[in-house]
Amino acid sequence: MTVIIRMRDVSWARGGRMILRDINWEVKEGEQWAILGLNGSGKTSLLNIVTGYQYPTRGEVEVLGYRFGQASLPELRRHIGFVSSALLDQFHDTLQTETVEDVIISGKFATIGLYDAVTEDDRSKAQSLIESFRLEAVQEKRYATLSQGEKRKTLIARALMANPKLLILDEPTVGLDLLAREEILALIGQIVTQPCHLLYVTHYIEEIVDSITHVLLLQDGRILAAGQKEEVLTDERLSEAFRLPIRVHWEDGRPWVSVHR
Numbered sequence: 001m002t003v004i005i006r007m008r009d010v011s012w013a014r015g016g017r018m019i020l021r022d023i024n025w026e027v028k029e030g031e032q033w034a035i036l037g038l039n040g041s042g043k044t045s046l047l048n049i050v051t052g053y054q055y056p057t058r059g060e061v062e063v064l065g066y067r068f069g070q071a072s073l074p075e076l077r078r079h080i081g082f083v084s085s086a087l088l089d090q091f092h093d094t095l096q097t098e099t100v101e102d103v104i105i106s107g108k109f110a111t112i113g114l115y116d117a118v119t120e121d122d123r124s125k126a127q128s129l130i131e132s133f134r135l136e137a138v139q140e141k142r143y144a145t146l147s148q149g150e151k152r153k154t155l156i157a158r159a160l161m162a163n164p165k166l167l168i169l170d171e172p173t174v175g176l177d178l179l180a181r182e183e184i185l186a187l188i189g190q191i192v193t194q195p196c197h198l199l200y201v202t203h204y205i206e207e208i209v210d211s212i213t214h215v216l217l218l219q220d221g222r223i224l225a226a227g228q229k230e231e232v233l234t235d236e237r238l239s240e241a242f243r244l245p246i247r248v249h250w251e252d253g254r255p256w257v258s259v260h261r
């Protein structure tokens with residue numbers, strides 16, 4: 001069985017401070033993970049290590065069979081899609097004026113604007129993403145004119161255009177209305193059948209939908225809990241991670257939380 005991510009005794013220090021400590025974490029084939037933790041708990045730092053943008057101070061990392069220190073990181077990154085809501089509007093200036101369809105197609109290329117090499121297959125793959133993401137009504141519109149929800153769907157479709165083996169969604173629903181948020185969540189079920197492994201970073205526990213199988217709970221740069229979601233998302237662990245008295249209720253396979261003072 002292929003290991004998607006393996007971290008052994010990983011620590012990462014910056015400015016004389018340990019930001020990640022003793023991370024031992026394994027993502028196996030077929031597992032889809034959510035990453036939870038308070039602001040500043042180390043989620044983004046951990047993702048930066050997965051994508052090779054930060055090198056651990058200590059420990060070993062292997063992602064999609066690429067061992068850090070031996071493997072080519074640019075080659076690894078070709079298999080990783082990354083969509084972050086923080087990048088929405090500063091996202092490639094050159095693509096702001098392109099149509100949704102062209103923005104999606106551009107996801108196939110490392111070099112932006114290499115449109116002469118677009119094949120019929122690329123167009124039909126983009127079209128099927130447009131249909132499954134229900135973007136038909138806006139496919140001819142320019143990216144800059146889209147709503148926040150449409151922009152996010154477009155960027156997720158763009159990331160899938162390159163057939164990533166690992167897709168990282170970093171807080172993809174921030175600022176979306178309930179309907180737009182549920183539309184993004186409905187896409188998760190489609191993404192994991194690609195086949196593609198997902199790392200889903202969120203502050204909203206109810207976004208851990210059916211197709212997400214595992215949860216990593218971070219606290220102050222350490223793993224507080226990691227494993228199957230039913231075992232991690234308990235009242236005790238969430239209360240500890242979020243420093244609040246929390247109760248979890250499961251409804252239709254989704255966890256919802258309430259705070260009891």
Ligand SMILES: Nc1ncnc2c1ncn2[C@@H]1O[C@H](COP(=O)(O)OP(=O)(O)OP(=O)(O)O)[C@@H](O)[C@H]1O
Pocket residue numbers: 014015019037038039040041042043044045046
């Ligand atoms: N390059 C850096 N240099 C110094 N400190 C850093 C650096 N990157 C992150 N940190 C610090 O490490 C801690 C963890 O940050 P990180 O961004 O990983 O947290 P997070 O869980 O993603 O937070 P949020 O939920 O707010 O996005 C924070 O205290 C942050 O200030």
